[in-house]
Amino acid sequence: MDLVHIHFLLLSLLVIFSILAALNIRIIKAAILLAVVSLLTALILFLLETPLAAIFELSVCAGLITVIFISVISLTNPLTREERIEEKAKTLKRFVFLPGIVLVCAAAFYMLENSTNFIPIGASEIAVAQEGLWNSRQFDLIGQIIIILAGVFGVIVLFKDNKDDGGKK
Amino acid sequence: MTISLIFVPIILVILLNIPRLSGKTAYYAVLAFFIWQILSVFFPFTGSQQLAGLIGKVFTLNVYADGMSKIMIISAAIVGFVSLITSKAFSKYDSRLFSLSNLMLLSFAGINGLVFTKDIFTMYVFIEVIAAASYILISLDKKDGALEGGFKYLIISSIATVMMLFSISLFFLTAGSTGFAEISTAIRDFGGNPVILAAVMLFITGLLIKGGVIPFHSWLSGAYAEAPAGVSVFLGGIITKTVGIFALIRILYLVTGFNENIKMVLLITGALSIVIGAIMAVTQKDFKRVLAYSSISQVGYIVLALGAGTAFGVAAALFHVFNHAIFKSLLFVNSAAVEKQTGSLDVDSFGGLGYKMPVTSGTSAIAFLSAAGIPPFAGFWSKLLIILALWSAGYQGFAVLAVVASLFTMAYFLTLQKKVFFGELNPKLENVREAPLSLTACAIFLCALTIGVGLIFPYILNVFIFPAVGIM
Amino acid sequence: MIGDTLFLFKLYLITAPILFVVGIYAIITTRNIIAMIIGIEVMMKGVTVLLAAAGYFNGKPQVVEPLIITMIVVEVVILMISAGYIINIVKKHDSLDVANINKLKG
Numbered sequence: 001m002d003l004v005h006i007h008f009l010l011l012s013l014l015v016i017f018s019i020l021a022a023l024n025i026r027i028i029k030a031a032i033l034l035a036v037v038s039l040l041t042a043l044i045l046f047l048l049e050t051p052l053a054a055i056f057e058l059s060v061c062a063g064l065i066t067v068i069f070i071s072v073i074s075l076t077n078p079l080t081r082e083e084r085i086e087e088k089a090k091t092l093k094r095f096v097f098l099p100g101i102v103l104v105c106a107a108a109f110y111m112l113e114n115s116t117n118f119i120p121i122g123a124s125e126i127a128v129a130q131e132g133l134w135n136s137r138q139f140d141l142i143g144q145i146i147i148i149l150a151g152v153f154g155v156i157v158l159f160k161d162n163k164d165d166g167g168k169k
Numbered sequence: 170m171t172i173s174l175i176f177v178p179i180i181l182v183i184l185l186n187i188p189r190l191s192g193k194t195a196y197y198a199v200l201a202f203f204i205w206q207i208l209s210v211f212f213p214f215t216g217s218q219q220l221a222g223l224i225g226k227v228f229t230l231n232v233y234a235d236g237m238s239k240i241m242i243i244s245a246a247i248v249g250f251v252s253l254i255t256s257k258a259f260s261k262y263d264s265r266l267f268s269l270s271n272l273m274l275l276s277f278a279g280i281n282g283l284v285f286t287k288d289i290f291t292m293y294v295f296i297e298v299i300a301a302a303s304y305i306l307i308s309l310d311k312k313d314g315a316l317e318g319g320f321k322y323l324i325i326s327s328i329a330t331v332m333m334l335f336s337i338s339l340f341f342l343t344a345g346s347t348g349f350a351e352i353s354t355a356i357r358d359f360g361g362n363p364v365i366l367a368a369v370m371l372f373i374t375g376l377l378i379k380g381g382v383i384p385f386h387s388w389l390s391g392a393y394a395e396a397p398a399g400v401s402v403f404l405g406g407i408i409t410k411t412v413g414i415f416a417l418i419r420i421l422y423l424v425t426g427f428n429e430n431i432k433m434v435l436l437i438t439g440a441l442s443i444v445i446g447a448i449m450a451v452t453q454k455d456f457k458r459v460l461a462y463s464s465i466s467q468v469g470y471i472v473l474a475l476g477a478g479t480a481f482g483v484a485a486a487l488f489h490v491f492n493h494a495i496f497k498s499l500l501f502v503n504s505a506a507v508e509k510q511t512g513s514l515d516v517d518s519f520g521g522l523g524y525k526m527p528v529t530s531g532t533s534a535i536a537f538l539s540a541a542g543i544p545p546f547a548g549f550w551s552k553l554l555i556i557l558a559l560w561s562a563g564y565q566g567f568a569v570l571a572v573v574a575s576l577f578t579m580a581y582f583l584t585l586q587k588k589v590f591f592g593e594l595n596p597k598l599e600n601v602r603e604a605p606l607s608l609t610a611c612a613i614f615l616c617a618l619t620i621g622v623g624l625i626f627p628y629i630l631n632v633f634i635f636p637a638v639g640i641m
Numbered sequence: 642m643i644g645d646t647l648f649l650f651k652l653y654l655i656t657a658p659i660l661f662v663v664g665i666y667a668i669i670t671t672r673n674i675i676a677m678i679i680g681i682e683v684m685m686k687g688v689t690v691l692l693a694a695a696g697y698f699n700g701k702p703q704v705v706e707p708l709i710i711t712m713i714v715v716e717v718v719i720l721m722i723s724a725g726y727i728i729n730i731v732k733k734h735d736s737l738d739v740a741n742i743n744k745l746k747g
Contacts, residue, residue, distance in 0.1 A: 022679060041686050050705060057713060065716075071724075149275055153268055153302075158308060
């Protein structure tokens with residue numbers, strides 16, 4: 001099988017699974033489908049020669065995010081049976097439009113691209129000097145540190161029970 | 170100055186948490202940091218240069234500071250200072266004050282990073298830092314409305330983020346890098362390429378969504394009005410202005426430049442925001458919601474000034490960002506004072522509060538006059554500059570619209586002032602007293618700034634605003 | 642070989658916007674707040690793929706690698722915060738439906 005075909009297969013699977021994930025009525029299934037989407041993304045990242053990012057995607061997005069989603073879903077009340085049946089009919093109704101929209105968009109983007117004059121270079125054809133991963137991106141690293149600290153405070157503030165704190169007014 | 174302003178907040182957060190100090194200590198430490206931040210702009214030798222040299226031995230950061238960043242740093246520090254004092258008046262518990270001070274520091278690390286960056290991807294990272302801190306700040310009290318408003322903000326802002334990332338990828342595709350200079354070159358070289366056009370438009374739309382300009386304003390009133398009192402000051406005064414408007418100015422000025430399409434988009438969204446924001450503000454019943462919609466209207470002025478597409482227009486926009494930060498935070502401080510003393514924000518339930526709260530009433534009146542563009546307050550000069558910039562760029566119609574719309578501003582602020590502070594005293598409010606000293610002191614400080622900047626505006630223009638955009 | 646690369650390039654440039662459209666569509670049509678976050682995640686996946694493709698077709702995959710990792714870290718933090726929001730909203734309203742949450746507010 002050709003490399004192009006593998007890319008094509010993975011990308012179409014990506015689109016199909018994301019449609020399923022986005023419109024699935026059972027949130028727990030949607031979360032698992034999202035993990036599959038992450039998995040496919042990680043495979044694509046491997047093919048695009050960014051293996052470290054792929055490993056990160058696999059462990060964080062397919063692993064951690066799914067865990068977060070599933071724990072949130074288990075902490076919250078899912079829909080009751082009747083609500084689910086009612087919702088299912090509605091979902092089917094709105095599901096009808098999406099494939100059409102996707103096709104129209106694909107055609108539109110294809111038309112748009114035909115008017116570009118950009119010529120891509122394959123990564124295999126050019127040798128890049130392997131530079132230190134973070135040497136040029138230390139500023140982003142600082143940003144990551146700050147946002148992780150902010151996340152820690154987010155957990156402290158948002159997940160704590162406010163019996164003794166907040167809610168004073 | 171640049172590097173240490175990003176590092177000191179991080180170091181402070183770590184010092185405050187290991188070992189965990191009390192909320193009061195954190196509060197005073199953060200206030201001291203804000204004062205130091207203002208000082209380090211005017212007097213770089215107060216420790217910031219030496220510290221920067223020390224940090225520079227370990228990290229090599231790609232930073233860029235100019236006049237625009239200085240203006241943003243000063244206004245951010247002023248608003249942060251006032252906002253933290255206001256929050257203190259509403260914090261019963263030590264732990265709330267502690268989380269608030271730390272989050273404030275982290276968002277300041279984000280703001281300082283954003284204003285110093287010259288890389289489009291780093292800009293995205295720091296915009297997300299500020300956004301993450303502000304989501305947490307909004308939901309600090311976990312009130313119903315705050316959670317709902319904050320969640321709406323989170324969803325809409327995430328969509329905007331994805332749009333920006335999309336355009337970053339497209340920029341990378343064409344330029345091969347994410348630095349401002351490289352992208353600017355790429356835009357010059359393949360200007361007509363649809364990929365580049367799409368990237369520019371997506372990025373600008375993302376920033377306009379984050380700035381809360383009219384077709385994308387639906388999150389703004391909920392987030393502003395439902396946030397805790399002190400946080401509203403911070404959000405309304407500086408956060409959306411840095412995240413949306415300042416980043417927009419940077420991108421327009423350093424990366425894309427102005428072309429006819431961009432100018433048209435800016436002029437139309439700006440004009441729509443001014444008019445619709447003012448009309449919506451008239452119909453609101455909640456004090457903070459009136460202020461939120463007036464924010465949309467004032468942001469419209471800033472975007473309109475950018476739409477003129479000249480350096481003069483950018484200068485006018487920057488000056489209005491500064492003035493808006495001052496008078497809008499003054500108004501939010503006053504709304505906090507009213508909320509604290511009466512426990513309500515419903516405009517119709519007030520009346521005659523001016524007899525009971527003379528300082529709050531007087532400072533609000535001055536802020537209203539400044540916002541409506543009455544001389545000699547600061548708001549008048551920036552609006553004058555905006556109108557002149559539009560006129561000289563050949564958009565006379567929009568200039569006239571800006572003049573007419575400031576009458577609208579006058580109208581809704583007069584209505585608000587009359588309903589809340591003037592008129593018959595509502596008998597239920599017989600026992601209301603003037604707000605505590607910390608709030609009135611903040612109000613007087615901001616009020617003095619509004620008047621002072623209005624009086625010495627030629628100095629401000631020549632020293633800060635015009636050099637920042639390279640006029641003179 | 643060039644033809645193949647061009648075809649692949651176009652394929653990526655079509656897929657990423659489609660994922661964006663799918664995400665937006667999901668956010669607009671759903672009334673469940675967790676499904677909204679899933680919609681945003683789908684959009685993020687599209688962007689991740691596009692960014693990696695941008696690096697690949699520029700011959701600079703090593704340059705985009707740190708960018709993607711940074712993106713993922715930011716994404717996780719924002720997701721944590723939205724999870725906190727969802728848990729608090731459900732505690733208050735006992736519902737995940739946007740309509741119910743808005744109704745109570747009046």
